[in-house]
Amino acid sequence: MDDNFLLSNETAIRLYHDFAKDMPIIDYHCHLSPQQIYENTSFANLTEAWLYGDHYKWRAMRANGVEERYVTGGEGVTDYERFEAWAKTVPQTIGNPLYQWSHLELRRYFDVYELINEKNAPAIWEQVNQKLAEGSYKARDLIKMSGVEVICTTDDPVDSLEFHIAIKQLEDFNVQVLPSFRPDKALEINRAPFLEWVGKLSAAASRTIDNYDALLEALEARVKFFDEVGCKVSDHALDYVAYAETTRAEAAAIFAKALNGETVSLEEEKQYKTYTLLFLGRLYAERGWAMQFHINAARNNSSRMFGKLGPDTGFDSINDSAVAYPLVKLLDALDTDDALPKTIVYSLNAKDNDVLGSIIGSFQGGGVPGKIQLGSAWWFNDTKNGMLDQMNALANLGLLSRFVGMLTDSRSFLSYTRHEYFRRLLCNLLGEWVENGEAPHDMKLLGDMVQNISYRNAKAYFGF
Numbered sequence: 072m073d074d075n076f077l078l079s080n081e082t083a084i085r086l087y088h089d090f091a092k093d094m095p096i097i098d099y100h101c102h103l104s105p106q107q108i109y110e111n112t113s114f115a116n117l118t119e120a121w122l123y124g125d126h127y128k129w130r131a132m133r134a135n136g137v138e139e140r141y142v143t144g145g146e147g148v149t150d151y152e153r154f155e156a157w158a159k160t161v162p163q164t165i166g167n168p169l170y171q172w173s174h175l176e177l178r179r180y181f182d183v184y185e186l187i188n189e190k191n192a193p194a195i196w197e198q199v200n201q202k203l204a205e206g207s208y209k210a211r212d213l214i215k216m217s218g219v220e221v222i223c224t225t226d227d228p229v230d231s232l233e234f235h236i237a238i239k240q241l242e243d244f245n246v247q248v249l250p251s252f253r254p255d256k257a258l259e260i261n262r263a264p265f266l267e268w269v270g271k272l273s274a275a276a277s278r279t280i281d282n283y284d285a286l287l288e289a290l291e292a293r294v295k296f297f298d299e300v301g302c303k304v305s306d307h308a309l310d311y312v313a314y315a316e317t318t319r320a321e322a323a324a325i326f327a328k329a330l331n332g333e334t335v336s337l338e339e340e341k342q343y344k345t346y347t348l349l350f351l352g353r354l355y356a357e358r359g360w361a362m363q364f365h366i367n368a369a370r371n372n373s374s375r376m377f378g379k380l381g382p383d384t385g386f387d388s389i390n391d392s393a394v395a396y397p398l399v400k401l402l403d404a405l406d407t408d409d410a411l412p413k414t415i416v417y418s419l420n421a422k423d424n425d426v427l428g429s430i431i432g433s434f435q436g437g438g439v440p441g442k443i444q445l446g447s448a449w450w451f452n453d454t455k456n457g458m459l460d461q462m463n464a465l466a467n468l469g470l471l472s473r474f475v476g477m478l479t480d481s482r483s484f485l486s487y488t489r490h491e492y493f494r495r496l497l498c499n500l501l502g503e504w505v506e507n508g509e510a511p512h513d514m515k516l517l518g519d520m521v522q523n524i525s526y527r528n529a530k531a532y533f534g535f
């Protein structure tokens with residue numbers, strides 16, 4: 072992992088070092104806490120910075136046979152013991168990007184070059200904790216030293232956005248930290264917290280929600296509020312893509328059943344989701360927001376561990392639902408009304424790359440370059456193969472040059488090295504094409520393409 076890590080030819084080396092490396096970062100989808108950013112959280116040790124929320128590492132530790140109490144913490148377990156358990160696991164992760172990301176993070180942030188393993192664990196722990204104790208590695212320091220220009224967090228419509236508003240007032244921090252409107256709980260009518268969440272929405276929107284019209288009015292009020300705070304992106308977890316022809320009256324009747332505590336069938340769920348999502352899509356289009364669909368995740372597979380640890384704790388997987396028909400119908404319904412917003416479709420299942428890469432070509436237009444995007448490799452695809460598969464699918468079926476590039480999708484302040492990892496792979500891909508005669512050896516043309524994908528496309532597309 073030297074300066075030319077992942078760069079296998081001279082063109083790639085030049086493209087990365089002369090064009091990609093120093094471009095600012097726009098991280099348009101992540102799960103960082105705006106509160107931790109505002110409060111400028113400090114990390115007492117490497118376990119707090121690395122293991123307090125990163126379920127990628129937790130999964131690897133479990134697969135390596137580490138007892139849960141050393142993975143997510145437990146009675147009497149010290150932070151050093153958790154770090155040591157991770158250090159013992161890292162040598163077993165060769166082939167998984169965690170191996171490279173972990174070493175990159177130590178090098179780029181803490182200038183620590185030891186291999187992570189049981190033998191070096193004490194020295195690494197001491198070196199990093201000494202730096203953390205200096206007080207210049209707090210949350211906002213790590214963001215600034217990473218060259219980040221924009222962060223879009225992931226936020227529930229009922230959130231007060233108090234910390235996003237407060238961050239704008241900070242004088243020593245000119246990074247944009249913007250909310251993303253993530254209304255999954257408004258759509259998941261069959262999930263247990265639905266009615267409780269409707270109550271929270273009612274309070275946040277200062278409206279009584281006793282029918283479907285009131286629900287939609289409340290959602291629109293929250294879209295307006297998010298927009299006022301600078302939101303430019305919405306986000307939907309579509310674990311399966313629902314589409315069912317539905318009238319407003321039908322959706323209203325289904326919502327009324329849920330309000331009355333009656334069972335809503337799967338077909339009714341699809342109808343409710345369809346109408347509500349299309350209603351929201353029109354609002355996004357009106358406000359020039361981008362709409363993200365994160366498709367085909369299977370979440371919280373272990374009921375036992377979901378009960379203990381809750382969601383986003385490493386017990387998810389790739390789903391394999393059919394996406395083409397329902398997704399085309401959703402996009403077409405909005406497009407027919409000239410109400411299709413800028414849209415980014417991600418699937419967690421790489422089998423969908425070509426399907427989505429071809430679908431997006433059916434709805435481009437409006438004078439917006441790359442209006443409909445094939446989303447970057449995401450979650451389990453956030454790997455060398457996953458990133459290359461996504462970029463090749465987009466290049467083969469659409470315009471890689473108009474791609475809005477990488478995101479961290481992370482809960483860790485040290486994850487910005489994922490942008491470096493991506494940029495290296497991008498430069499190497501273009502370099503290989505040049506070496507094979509598939510692309511011209513025109514460093515201005517290719518350099519512009521690299522900088523556009525790394526930064527400029529996202530800045531223009533989202534309007535940051």
Ligand SMILES: O=C(O)[C@@H](O)[C@H](O)[C@H](O)C(=O)CO
Nearest residue numbers: 102308365383450480481482
């Ligand atoms: O946005 C999502 O649904 C996922 O990114 C989810 O939050 C997951 O836990 C994750 O962080 C994957 O990187």
